[in-house]
Amino acid sequence: MTSTRASLHTLGCRLNQAETAILGEGLRQKGYQLVEFGQPTDVLILNTCSVTEDAERTSRYLIRKTLKHSPHAFVAVTGCYAQTGVEGLKHQTGIDLIVGNQFKLDLPTYLPPAHALQKRSSPDVHHTRTISRGEFDLPHFGEPDTTRALLKIQDGCSAMCSFCIIPFARGHERSRTLDDVLREAKSLVARGYREIVLTGVNIGQYLHKGRGFCALLRQLDQVADLERIRISSIEPTTVTNELLDLMASSTRLCPYLHIPLQSGDDQILSAMNRRHTVLAYVRLIQQAAARIPNLGIGTDLMVGFPGETETAFRNTFAVAMELPFSYLHVFPYSPRPGTAAMRIQGTVPSATVKKRASLLHDLGHAKRLAFHNKQVGMTVSALFESGMQDGYCHSTTPNFTKVAVAASDDLQNQIKPITITAATERWAFGHVVPNQPMKTSTTLL
């Protein structure tokens, strides 16, 4: 008897990716055969994003595309678009099940038994307007598909930045129980993962039974044989001195921070309802860079927020230029219905938004090249991804530099000392240092 095929696809953030892996495990446990997205399938699970209008459009397109090659596929939609756009999705043809974020990880239990999988005239809907605030455990652990495993520690956000739909899509801040986080970290180590990447919406707000983010990091630092811990995006107001000290002293916590700035202009920051000023942000980054050797620092910048004048943009450009960023993520403002920013006057013409984004993209490329160049001659540890391309294995260093290393064998999932020998805008090049023992897996060697 052939098993029922299921295909999963993720749009949006790392947290969505981590949750798709959990859904995949739930389906596997129910006997589904997971097939690659794009292949003929009996079930499609689409884990959607609603951060931009584009992401929503892509979701609708992917459903149509899947139904072209698999017209009988049972289509289940979950994630932020399923949460915020449920009314519209109910009327889109081809969708059989809509699951809002409150019930996302229960999705496999809502699928009909394999013999009863049939397209429906209207979708079955599991959705609540609000999402409960309680702490949580995960139903089971996913099998990450990269050598760096995403570990969900937190969900939701209460910050209410005026442009952001996420507090509506994912609800208030809530944390995963510490024991459950540690259980999964140990399970990942036992399955051979060498780096875990802590993910959530606002991870610096982690709090469980009085134990905050740094307490969680200290506990993870004790997990036997866990070699690397990486923090994904973290809000500037939650980066404490304690966290910088930990990062400076730990041999496992990677020297890497991605701290969204969004704008380098105080008026725009205030209209965005961000909780930091430009000066506070600049001081934080300078302090972090001074305290943590060879730190990699990334940021998010938004262009075209309503009311962003030429002067405001120039302020953003100047701050981005001044600070030691290793890369910039640049996003055009995308109006999201229901957010406070929709009521702000001063739409920026799209040609201006494009020009500003392009200027920041160019700056980002120059920053990345300078960051790579600065490391030429250094010997660092590198964790190798799977596969080889044109005689190179691809690896990631603790400060999130991507290094291509010439090799004759696939070095998948190995951590090796490498010397960085050359730099390009996209990545650095290096070679493995023969016969050098690894002292630690995150610090300079």
Ligand code: SF4
């Ligand atoms: S901190 Fe602001 S931008 Fe980030 S998820 Fe929360 S509301 Fe959105």
